Amino acid sequence: QANLNTSEIGKKIIHFQSIDSTNTYAKEIAEKMPSGTIIVSEEQLGGKGRMGKDWTSPKGEGIWMSVILKPHIPPEEGSKLTQIAAAAVCEGIRSITGLNALIKWPNDVVVGGRKVCGILTEMVAEINQIHYLIVGPGINVNNSRFDESLSNIATSLYLEKGEKIHRKKLLCEIINKFDQLYNDFITEGTLKKSIDICRMNSALIGREIIIHQGGKKIKAKALDITEDGLLEVIYEDGSKSKIISGEVSIRGK
Numbered sequence: 001q002a003n004l005n006t007s008e009i010g011k012k013i014i015h016f017q018s019i020d021s022t023n024t025y026a027k028e029i030a031e032k033m034p035s036g037t038i039i040v041s042e043e044q045l046g047g048k049g050r051m052g053k054d055w056t057s058p059k060g061e062g063i064w065m066s067v068i069l070k071p072h073i074p075p076e077e078g079s080k081l082t083q084i085a086a087a088a089v090c091e092g093i094r095s096i097t098g099l100n101a102l103i104k105w106p107n108d109v110v111v112g113g114r115k116v117c118g119i120l121t122e123m124v125a126e127i128n129q130i131h132y133l134i135v136g137p138g139i140n141v142n143n144s145r146f147d148e149s150l151s152n153i154a155t156s157l158y159l160e161k162g163e164k165i166h167r168k169k170l171l172c173e174i175i176n177k178f179d180q181l182y183n184d185f186i187t188e189g190t191l192k193k194s195i196d197i198c199r200m201n202s203a204l205i206g207r208e209i210i211i212h213q214g215g216k217k218i219k220a221k222a223l224d225i226t227e228d229g230l231l232e233v234i235y236e237d238g239s240k241s242k243i244i245s246g247e248v249s250i251r252g253k
């Protein structure tokens, strides 16, 4: 914790050698833990990805972490925390490694078109009140290989940079950024700083994309990310819309 300089996020860090899933564990203890508590593990035996997928989390190779947050915001705004986390991870990677990390809205960070980080955000809420959110980034840092089925879509910072990355330095940088951006959001009530980062480092803006919606694939072009963190797109018929969240892929890739 030596290099941390935060007001809320990372004040308490729980470090495991091995765990099933940091998100699952975070949910179990969230009620009794202060907002900002971080769970981080050297390996996960049952790492979870989005949409019920598994997340490979080999020992000592990545940053497998979950942050417990208790912001006083309406549940509809919960996904904003994912944007804040993506901005923090992207900036952290850029400053520690110099790699051209880009954000693939809404929750991936890519380098050279392949994924280095995914974020699984889970929320427990009532109609108008969030009990807690678990924001769980998984970052492929020093992985030296991926299963054949993943090698086209996933990569690690080590594979892109050609040298091993100091995981603790990167973790501290990300936590510091996350804390700054989170505080900005809480005190100013706007996502402005995070969205500026998401826009400046967007893997989607200006590109032809495919929006995967309820089994359908719709062609569009990504135009912008709004102040609220929505993806603004234009369809082939010229109509525009703002997408709240979902799966997007880049056409031709």
Ligand code: BTN
Binding pocket: 020, 021, 022, 023, 024, 044, 046, 047, 048, 049, 050, 051, 053, 055, 057, 063, 064, 065, 066, 108, 117, 118, 119, 120, 136, 137, 138, 139
């Ligand atoms: C995705 O599908 O892109 C999201 C992957 C999220 C993986 C991370 S690793 C730390 C945290 N704990 C989990 O079980 N999953 C998230």
